[in-house]
Amino acid sequence: MANATISIGGIVGVVLAIPIIGSLLPPKSSSAGSWSPLSSQELDLLQKATDKPVKLTFTLKFTDAYLPEQSVPEYCWGIKVDPAKFQAARPDIFNQPGGKADVDYPVVTMGFVVFSPICPHLGCYYNWSDAQNRFMCPCHGSQYTFDGTHIAGPAPRGLDPLPLRESNGAAEVTWIIYQSNTPNRIVVSYQA
Numbered sequence: 001m002a003n004a005t006i007s008i009g010g011i012v013g014v015v016l017a018i019p020i021i022g023s024l025l026p027p028k029s030s031s032a033g034s035w036s037p038l039s040s041q042e043l044d045l046l047q048k049a050t051d052k053p054v055k056l057t058f059t060l061k062f063t064d065a066y067l068p069e070q071s072v073p074e075y076c077w078g079i080k081v082d083p084a085k086f087q088a089a090r091p092d093i094f095n096q097p098g099g100k101a102d103v104d105y106p107v108v109t110m111g112f113v114v115f116s117p118i119c120p121h122l123g124c125y126y127n128w129s130d131a132q133n134r135f136m137c138p139c140h141g142s143q144y145t146f147d148g149t150h151i152a153g154p155a156p157r158g159l160d161p162l163p164l165r166e167s168n169g170a171a172e173v174t175w176i177i178y179q180s181n182t183p184n185r186i187v188v189s190y191q192a
């Protein structure tokens with residue numbers, strides 16, 4: 001009897017947990033994120049850049065349930081790419097049937113790719129090294145080429161792209177947090 005009670009309780013718990021877990025998951029569409037405009041001067045630099053990434057700064061606005069809207073300075077890394085070459089260089093992104101990306105937004109927009117500044121290993125901010133000609137993470141030594149390919153250290157995937165769009169002559173980016181330390185890109189949230 002006691003075992004039966006425990007089993008029924010377990011089933012009820014699972015049934016209740018599914019909708020609760022579902023309500024915690026972020027929505028699938030990238031339209032769920034808010035868009036932040038990038039600086040036109042920095043975008044001009046990116047337009048002229050050939051083999052160096054450009055740090056693109058912006059103001060990230062977000063809200064939570066208890067506080068008024070917050071604004072924090074953020075940045076992402078932009079690179080100028082040939083779309084076909086980029087796709088060939090990053091099989092960790094374009095790994096779905098038909099060569100589609102594992103994210104639900106265009107990875108290359110206006111000839112640019114923007115990367116989240118957060119290392120896919122455990123979430124530190126990495127930097128670009130001119131001397132080493134690569135992105136380098138100070139925390140555990142993961143390294144990435146100009147196009148975000150993972151080449152050294154413990155990170156399980158290459159750098160994560162962020163959604164970029166053109167809007168009224170300006171470029172805007174959406175902030176996404178991806179789960180750390182997984183080979184696949186799993187969206188954790190669309191805001192900080």
Ligand code: FES
Pocket residue numbers: 119120121122123124137138139140141142153154155
């Ligand atoms: S967080 Fe970047 S290598 Fe660990």
